[in-house]
Amino acid sequence: MRLAMHADLSNAPGVRVRLAALVLGSVLPLAAIGVFLIENLYATERRQLIDDTRARVRAITAALDREFDSTIVALQALGTSRMLEVGDLAGFHTRAHSALANMRADSIVLVGTDGALLMSTRRPFGQALPKLRSTPLLRRILASGQPGVSDLFIGPLSGDYIYSMGVPIRQGGSIVMTLNATATHAQLAQVLKVQGLPVNWRAALVDRNGLVAARSHAIEKFLAKEIPPALKARLAAHSEDAVESRTLDGIRVYTVFSRSASSGWSAIVGIPLDELTQGLYRSLRWLIAATVGALGIGLALAWRIGGQIASSVQALVEPAHALGQQARLAIPPLYFREANALGTALTRAGQDLHGARAARRESEERLALAASAARLGIWVRDLDSGALWTSPDWRVLFAFDPAHEVGIDDFMRRIHADDRAGVQAILAQALTTRQRYETEYRIELPDGNLRWIGSQGNVETDASGKARLLRGVSFDISTRRRSELDIEQMRKEVTHLARVALMGELTGAMAHELNQPLTSILSNAQAALRYLRQQPPRLDQVHAILADIVSEDERAGQIIERLRRLFDKRETLPQPVAIDTLVAEVAHLLRNDLINHGVILALDLGAGAAVVDADKVQLQQVLINLLINACDAMAERGKDDSLVLLRSAFGPERTVLLSVCDSGAGIAPAAMAQLFTPFFTTKASGMGLGLSICRNIAQAHGGRLWAENNAGPGATFYLSLPLRAPLP
Incomplete structure (x- = not known):
């Protein structure tokens, strides 16, 4: 697994690559944000420009309407002339010539209801004039009775494309003729010129048929040309709109148009798309150039700094190997303060490691000497492989040949058959609880002799808590x-x-x-x-x-x-003993002796069915000793018919309590502290062993024996014993 990990690390990218990735990760998002901001700014400026252009187009349309309206107003004023009422067309011809000087028109004509030209300022009065072949404006005026503006048409007298504005002339309440003023595209050119549009923009005025009547560029080439069909259809469907299209000279433009509600003519302004987007493209080019420059500078710096970091780290590789091999460290000056600090730390670590290794060797030698002096056998069991390592002293202790490979089965076979199961249970419990253990057992040596062994050990776990090693020491406790x-x-x-x-x-x-x-x-x-x-x-x-x-x-x-x-x-072996039955047997056994001493024995049996695991004879010995001592204590006082109370009762924490209470002289304070000391006695002929043996018997049964003076005369001895554990 470690080899695989090293293989993976060998394929990991170096510092230069990671720094380059850092530069790319820092610059490219900023560039993307810049693109977003530029596009957002461009979109905002474009919307503003289009909105401004809409206003300009409306202004052109309004100017065009004013141009038409001013001529129509002049015609209406001229049409009120008395000469028309009396039929003086010759005089009116002269009057019309005079009025033409103040009008934005090329000629003034009178048109009969049948389309015949009655008069034209282009010809002397009385000269024959042609009849109009197409009279759409005349028909509209006759139908509506209102002034109007014609579309482009070829003038019958000039032979050029002209348009006319006409007003009805009434006599007797009926329209008898129309008074018209004609003009060429030159009159409309002024309407476009005064708007001050940018030079590269394209502007045009078109009639209701979609024919170009005026244009900001090359009017001679495109006069009376029909606008592109898609744009014409758009004009027919909307009074105002904006759409991408191409001009008649093939330029891609963003077209904004507005149609006059009164004349039906439209003003069109086209913004070249190249001009519309050139600011965006210019900003993007600058951004791309700046991004490429920043990337170049950043990658160059990253490559240089990465090389310095890599060389600094590489310079620490050999000292790190030398640190592990306990060799002398030679660390050159490095590029970075942190790398120099790491080098200094490696040098100090080498010194500390050398000192620690020396201290460890000394500690190991001391431990080996101590273990050898104490004849401690050290062993380690690998729980994964099952291998068992043992020290030379352990092999001597267990009588194994130094060259013999010892396994856990060999160790178990060396343990005495009666102790083997107990040792196995203790080891299993240690593995389960992960707690330190201590045990004692016998081993059978090859020569047939027995040896008592004391053993202590503990379980070692890994980071996940899994038991890995069982380590311990063994020593001879036979003596x-x-x-x-x-x-x-x-x-x-x-x-x-x-x-x-x-x-x-x-x-x-x-x-x-x-x-x-x-x-x-x-x-x-x-x-x-x-x-x-x-x-x-x-x-x-x-x-x-x-x-x-x-x-x-x-x-x-x-x-x-x-x-x-x-x-x-x-x-005798411990066996279940009923406490109250034991007390009754002892009382029966001592009945005659108590009578001879003049002692009355009273029984207070409150333990009921209490049972203890005990040596019955030894417990009898304790009670007999305590009763005889009570008799002797009251005999020393010289009191006849003395009373001894033998009581049984349940004690705290699953115990039974026996007490022997006398009415003698009590226990002197000086004697209380030594009462259970071997060979201490207050009797003239006593051995001083009775109470000492009784306490040992009580402790051997897991109980306790003590004495207290009564509140009145006499003393009480207490024997506390653990109750028998209930069956599972």
Whole structure:
């Protein structure tokens, strides 16, 4: 896995590449933001320009309407001439010539309702004039009775494209003729010129048929030419609009138009798209140039700085290897303060590591010497592979050959068969709980001898909490265990001697107790003999006497058996003992002795069915000692019919409490502290071992024995024992 990781790292991009990516990641988003801002600004400026152009087009349309209206007003004023009413067309011809000087027109004509030219300022009066072949304006005026403006047409007299404005002339309430003024595109050129449009823009005035009547560029070429069909259809559908199109000379423009509601003529302004977008493209070119420049400078700096960083880092690689190999570090001056700081830190780390390694070697040597001196065997078990490493002292301790490869099964087979399951359980529990453990067990050496081993260890886990190693030490505790066994044997001997001493104190009472059944047996035997001598023998009486003899014999046997158990030297195993039954047996056993001492024994049995796991004989020994001591304490006081209270009750935390309360002189404060000390006694003929043995017995059963003076006369001894654990 580590090799794979190193392989992946070897394919990782270098510092230069990452710095270049950083430059790209910094500059390109800024460039994108710049493009967005420029396009947004362009869109705003474009909308503003188009809105301004709409206003200009409306202004051109309004100027065109004023041009038409001013001529129409002049014609209406001229049409009121008296000469027309009286039919003086010659005089009106002269009047029209005079009025033409103040009008923006080329000629003034009178047109009859049949389309005949009645008069024209282009010809002397009386000269023959042609009849108009097409008279759409005349028809509109006759139909509406209102003035109007014609579309472009070829003048019959001039032969050029002209347009006319006409007003109706009425006589007697009827239209008898129209008074018209004609003009050429030159008159309309002034309408476009005064708007001051940019030179490259295209502007035009078109009639209702979509023919060009005036144009800002090349009017001679495009006069009376029809605008593109798409634009013409747009003009027919909308009074105002803006659309991309092409001019008649093929220039792509953004066209804005407005149609006059009165004349039906339209003003058209085309903004060349190249001019419209040249600001955007110019800004974008500058932005691209700036971005490329920034990228070039940034990448160059990134490449240079990345090279310096890479060389600084590379310069630290060899010192890092030398640090691991404990070699001398040689770090050259580096480009960056941080790299120099890292180099200084590596140098200090090398010095610290050298000192730590020296300290570790010294510690390991001390530990090895200490372990060797204490004959400690060290072992480590790898839980993943199952391999077991052991120190030389451990092999000596377990009598394994130094060249022999030891496994966990070899170790387990060396443990004594009776202890093997317990050791396995302790190791399994340590692996489960991850807690430190301590245990003692026996091993069987190849020569057949036994050796006691003490072992301590703990489980080591990885970062995820999984158990990886089991590490511990083992040491020889045979000498200590033999000493403990010897001490235990001596304790048993002393306990037995104490019971024998008790037997001496109880001999008189036991003799008196045995005397009763023996006397009864003798009397019954003598009576049986008398009944047998009678003729005939009274066998029915003999049968009853023999039954009494058997009963008294069993009674004597029970007395002897209780004594035998009490003073038997053999070791007994713990067994369930009913506390109140035990108290009753001890009271029965000491009944005669207590009577001889003049002591009344009162029982207060409150433990009910309380049961403890105990050596019954040893607990009997404790209670007998405490009762005899109570009798002696009251005998010293010289009080007749003294009372001893033997009580059983449940104690706290699943315990049973036995107490022996006397009414003697109590325990002196000086004696209280040494009461349970071996060989300490207040009796003239005492050994000083009774209470000491009783406390040892109590502690061996997991209990406690102590004494307290009563509030009144006497003292009380307390024995606390743990109750038997309930069955699962």
